[in-house]
Amino acid sequence: MQNHILIIDDEASIADNLIYALSMEGFTSDWSSLGVDGIEMLKHSPSKYDLVILDVGLPDTSGFEVCKQIRAFSEVPIIFLTARGEEIDRVIGLEIGGDDYVVKPFSPRELVARVKLRLRKNKPLEPIEASIFSLDEDRHTIHFKGVLLTLTTYEFGILALLIRHQERVFTREQLMERVWREHQDSIDRVIDTHIKTIRAKLKSIDKQSSPIVTHRGSGL
Structure with missing residues (x-):
């Protein structure tokens, strides 16, 4: 089954690079430049997305706030992207429900590797007989x-x-x-x-x- 990734980032160049890098590993992606639109995409198709790549510095709202709203209805894995590398930001991101944290500038290949690792860790065991x-x-x-x-x-x-x-x-x-x-x-x-x-x-x-x-x- 092909994994589907939701990218929420206002920088088109970053989103394009991520979509390309993910496609090279067999992933499909959707992109939203606004936090509110990304939330609605996830609400509209909650079972469609296997992971969210979420920028902290969005133009309409904070990525942290987007994460909080997502966690109100979904446990989908979330990887934060941010230009801020301070420890307090990483701690906040993880404490409110983020699963990983990548600081810009970053290698798309490294991020894809983190996506693959996170998806592997979230694979559930089927119910036992x-x-x-x-x-x-x-x-x-x-x-x-x-x-x-x-x-x-x-x-x-x-x-x-x-x-x-x-x-x-x-x-x-x-x-x-x-x-x-x-x-x-x-x-x-x-x-x-x-x-x-x-x-x-x-x-x-x-x-x-x-x-x-x-x-x-x-x-x-």
């Missing part, structure tokens, strides 16, 4: 199709979370927040390694069963 599992919270055990699974602490935490919330999808970061006691530097590597190991243990019991499925285009 919980009916084939037996979860015993007190004994800290999980049976899969009647067979007791030998799980590490974190493997148990991940699988138990998915079983308890079989109708919900989780990003890697959400799994990290709920299961891990300490922060990990590489969320992708840590989560993916544990999911891979869990899948292997399930397949050792039933090779045809795939209860944890990757949701391509929007999830791990």
Whole structure:
């Protein structure tokens, strides 16, 4: 599935460069030069956009204010663009709901790399088929199709979370927040390694069963 990016920036030259750089990596883009128009585009098609690139210094309103309004109805990832590199601006941007921060002048290739990383981190896990599992919270055990699974602490935490919330999808970061006691530097590597190991243990019991499925285009 092709990812669609919304660019909100009043500088046409920057928007053109971004649209071109993103297209070279298979992304499609829409552009708005005003914050209010960008908000309306997102409201009108909330499921269309996978990420927003948002300039802080817009002519009609602050990018920070645009972010606040977007966060009132959407959790779409937001990467700020700004000519200001002060720490306080970066902190404010992240505290109000931004996901990343790029200071002008910047390399379009670097920004595209950040877009790809952010989209990868926001890929959700599909709901798990919980009916084939037996979860015993007190004994800290999980049976899969009647067979007791030998799980590490974190493997148990991940699988138990998915079983308890079989109708919900989780990003890697959400799994990290709920299961891990300490922060990990590489969320992708840590989560993916544990999911891979869990899948292997399930397949050792039933090779045809795939209860944890990757949701391509929007999830791990």
